[in-house]
Amino acid sequence: MNRRLSWGDRLIAVFDQGLRTLAAAPAPARPSPASDAVEPRLSRGERRRSEALMRVNHAGEVAAQALYTGQALLARTASTRRRLDTAAAEERDHLAWCETRLAELGGRKSALAPFWYAGSVCIGAAAAAFGDSTSLGFVSETEKQVEAHIKDHLQKLPAADSKSRSILERMAQDEAHHGTTARAAGGADLPAPVRRTMRVGGEVLRRTAYFL
Numbered sequence: 001m002n003r004r005l006s007w008g009d010r011l012i013a014v015f016d017q018g019l020r021t022l023a024a025a026p027a028p029a030r031p032s033p034a035s036d037a038v039e040p041r042l043s044r045g046e047r048r049r050s051e052a053l054m055r056v057n058h059a060g061e062v063a064a065q066a067l068y069t070g071q072a073l074l075a076r077t078a079s080t081r082r083r084l085d086t087a088a089a090e091e092r093d094h095l096a097w098c099e100t101r102l103a104e105l106g107g108r109k110s111a112l113a114p115f116w117y118a119g120s121v122c123i124g125a126a127a128a129a130f131g132d133s134t135s136l137g138f139v140s141e142t143e144k145q146v147e148a149h150i151k152d153h154l155q156k157l158p159a160a161d162s163k164s165r166s167i168l169e170r171m172a173q174d175e176a177h178h179g180t181t182a183r184a185a186g187g188a189d190l191p192a193p194v195r196r197t198m199r200v201g202g203e204v205l206r207r208t209a210y211f212l
Contacts, residue, residue, distance in 0.1 A: 017069050021065045021066070022062070022114060022117060026092055026095050026096035026099060027096065028093040028096035029092070030090075032096070032097040032101075032167060033097070033166040033167050033170040034097070034101060034162075034163035034164070037166060039104065040160045040161055040162055040163065041160065042160055042161060046158035046160060046161065047105055049156070049158055050158055050161045051107035052210045053153050053164070054098055054102045054107060054164055055102060055107055055108065055110055055209055055210065056153070056205075056209045056210050057094075057150070057153065057171070058095065058098040058099055058109055058110065058209075059109070059113060059116050060202075060206075061091055061094045061095035061098055062110070062116050063116045063117070063119075063120040063205060064088075064095075064120075064142075064146075065088060065095060065117070066118070066119075066120030066121040066124060067120045067121075067123060067142065068085075068091065068124065069121055069124065070121040070123065070125035070126075070128065071084050071124040071125070071127060071128040071135050071138070072084045072085060072088070072128075073121075073124075073125055073128065074125050074129055075128055077132055079185075080132040080135065083136070083181065083182070083185055084139075087181070090174050090178070091174075093174075094171050097167045097170075097171075098167065101167055104163070105164075110212060111212050112208060112212055124138075132186070133186050133187065134188055135187075136186055136187030136188070137183075137187035137189060138187075138190065139179065139182035139187060140179045140183045141179075141190050141194075141198060142179075143176065143182070145198060145202055146175045147172050147175045147176050147179070149202065149206065150168050150171055150172040150175065154169065154172075
């Protein structure tokens with residue numbers, strides 16, 4: 001059963017992964033860091049802030065699934081594809097944790113989730129089209145920026161919301177590991193204009209998903 005997948009097979013897999021990400025309740029492979037924590041008492045304002053921040057993080061995890069899917073689609077080697085798939089599996093845990101916490105807070109997911117997914121698949125595929133070294137460098141830079149974004153959210157999160165905090169802290173650890181692994185595997189440094197463009201794109205998602 002080692003048949004090579006055709007392009008049609010791969011595109012169907014991309015579509016299937018999109019449906020699973022957007023429509024199905026994700027099943028994490030690892031328990032949530034917040035699973036044993038007691039639900040904190042939050043004021044209405046604190047709850048609304050936590051909800052908005054976790055909606056942004058959920059939208060970011062939707063985008064992460066799509067980026068890795070797009071990159072794996074055009075990966076040149078099986079080893080790079082395995083690295084991408086391994087990181088994507090951990091990002092699925094993040095997606096599930098954020099979705100569960102968002103529901104606990106009584107929040108809603110970003111209405112633009114299909115847009116985040118479709119756009120990110122294209123961005124991931126574009127990065128992979130330049131070769132595995134560039135693709136891994138893209139992973140490294142993405143995770144560096146995501147780690148910084150999570151740390152910013154940890155400062156903005158209500159002090160009492162220990163459940164959301166524990167999730168974000170574990171996510172930051174995983175993102176740092178993904179970035180380090182990608183660099184060690186040969187990820188190239190991206191040009192400064194590309195890094196700036198990535199930061200602008202990330203900021204658009206964060207500002208938009210906070211409200212939508």
